[in-house]
Amino acid sequence: MTITQLKYVLAVAEYQNFTIAAEHCFVTQPTLSMQIQKLEDELSTLIFNRNKKPIQLTEIGEKIIAQAKIIVSESTRITDIVDQQKGFIGGDFKLGIIPTVMPTLLPLFLKTFIKKYPKINLKIEELTTEDIIKKLTDGHIDVAIAATPLENETIKERVLYYEPFVGFVPTEHRLFKNKTIDVESLNIDDILLLEDGHCFKENIINLCSALSHKKQHFQLQSGSFNTLIKLTKEGLGMTLLPYLQTLDLNEKDTLYLREFKEPVPAREVSIIYHKSQLKIHLIDALKNTIDSVIRGVIAFNDVKIISPIQQKKGA
DSSP, rough: OOOOHHHHHHHHHHSSSHHHHHHHTTTTTTHHHHHHHHHHHTSSOSSSEETSOOOOOOOOHHHHHHHHHHHHHHHHHHHHHHHHTTOOOOOOOOEEEETTTTTHHHHHHHHHHHHHHHTTEEEEEEOOOOHHHHHHOOOOOOOOEEEEOOOOTTEEEEEEEEEEEEEEEEETTTTTTSSSEEEGGGGGGGGGEETTTTTHHHHHHHHHHHHHOOOOOOOOOEHHHHHHHHHHHSSSOOOEHHHHHHTTTTTTTGGGGGEEOOOOOOOOOEEETTTTTOOOHHHHHHHHHHHHHHTOOOOOOOOOEEOOOOTTOEE
């Protein structure tokens, strides 16, 4: 039994296809199939039911996969342990960032980070929170930046900053004449929202869930803040933006912005990683870099953190 064989088994379990798994492992399909067959022969058991389409795990195969994940994950940590002991800040470092944070935060720190740590091979993916948690658990990424708290016992969270919500209100809207917005004055029915899968949508729904509005139908949803801004300017409703998003608005569009009365509703943005992660020295380097640039951009104290987790009805 080898680590390589276990990696091949995990790839097939993930992609449920030998050809696709071989492509991701950078080997030929016959090579991958032969190694998995050798492992099954050694164990005298079938890991996969090849008669099913897509390929499925056998009952014992599911238990083997669970153990293989642990073994492969722990094997890759040997290099991390050595690097950490030597104080070496370099190597592969896989980062996931949620879509509502990526466009505004990444330009603030990326150039500084790669200049300060040229030996780190940083690989960045834009991922939903759900995908981030899965990839952290499976070891496909090392660290992520997401809205928190996530209430996940396997994930460690270290707060980077608190980002206030800002209203973006069209001229004909009932709140446009107000200099500041009160949370109680919001009506979820005239707020344009992001599509499902964006945790910022859950932030807004949770913000408004305690209000006494009876209607809860969301008829207009979009995939980007830029689209929401354009729709708002057309008078189709108001929207809420994260503070950093407002910094890129032109002078004319800033006239639509309305800040909230204190305590300002805000989201908590954190650097997160699996509790078994050993690349703490790289995570520290990333966090310290972000800390150094974000202080001069965002500094709000009297805020009320709104959860990004979908609240259960009746809770």
